[in-house]
Amino acid sequence: ILNVEQSPQSLHVQEGDSTNFTCSFPSSNFYALHWYRWETAKSPEALFVMTLNGDEKKKGRISATLNTKEGYSYLYIKGSQPEDSATYLCAGRWGNYGGSQGNLIFGKGTKLSVKP
Amino acid sequence: DAGVTQSPTHLIKTRGQQVTLRCSPKSGHDTVSWYQQALGQGPQFIFQYYEEEERQRGNFPDRFSGHQFPNYSSELNVNALLLGDSALYLCASSAAGSYEQYFGPGTRLTVT
Numbered sequence: 004i005l006n007v008e009q010s011p012q013s014l015h016v017q018e019g020d021s022t023n024f025t026c027s028f029p030s031s032n033f034y035a036l037h038w039y040r041w042e043t044a045k046s047p048e049a050l051f052v053m054t055l056n057g058d059e060k061k062k063g064r065i066s067a068t069l070n071t072k073e074g075y076s077y078l079y080i081k082g083s084q085p086e087d088s089a090t091y092l093c094a095g096r097w098g099n100y101g102g103s104q105g106n107l108i109f110g111k112g113t114k115l116s117v118k119p
Numbered sequence: 120d121a122g123v124t125q126s127p128t129h130l131i132k133t134r135g136q137q138v139t140l141r142c143s144p145k146s147g148h149d150t151v152s153w154y155q156q157a158l159g160q161g162p163q164f165i166f167q168y169y170e171e172e173e174r175q176r177g178n179f180p181d182r183f184s185g186h187q188f189p190n191y192s193s194e195l196n197v198n199a200l201l202l203g204d205s206a207l208y209l210c211a212s213s214a215a216g217s218y219e220q221y222f223g224p225g226t227r228l229t230v231t
Contacts, residue, residue, distance in 0.1 A: 035218050049221060094161075107164065107220060112161060
């Protein structure tokens with residue numbers, strides 16, 4: 004059974020702080036890594052999809068990196084704002100679980116709270 | 120573009136009853152996946168539908184069944200509800216050949 008681990012479970016920061024979260028996953032048969040941002044009572048919002056070792060993606064103040072050889076991804080938020088408060092989920096796809104069309108296997112998420 | 124929509128938003132059912140949840144995919148998407156998120160857990164894959172057939176299935180009992188219609192919308196049916204079926208049920212849609220999955224806001228099911 005594949006296991007995706009996210010840390011920390013929760014994070015409380017002040018407005019303006021930069022922060023980062025970790026997603027760890029099995030590297031064997033790895034296909035793709037997704038990051039989602041999920042605000043309460045809303046739909047999870049897709050942030051990034053990464054497939055290649057060394058991939059780096061950026062969207063405004065949020066960026067992500069991928070290391071498929073050691074099985075981890077980092078999500079960085081520069082200068083956190085109160086509107087960044089949300090749960091950040093990572094999810095992976097593996098070749099033996101349907102590959103590019105396969106199901107996502109999620110971590111439990113990191114809950115970020117940004118205080119004004 | 121309406122995005123992925125789900126109905127109803129909330130639902131309360133009694134143990135032993137049956138429930139049907141509905142999902143309309145994002146325009147242009149032909150694949151629908153269903154996930155269950157129990158309290159404190161990440162979403163767990165239930166099954167995926169493509170071309171009106173179940174293409175993949177997660178580790179869920181046969182009480183969980185689904186359907187996809189010619190317009191790509193989908194239903195999730197759960198029979199003989201158990202207290203443990205109380206969860207948020209998420210629907211995600213994607214286009215064939217694309218990595219991206221877009222999620223709806225979910226249906227909160229409470230079983231009493």
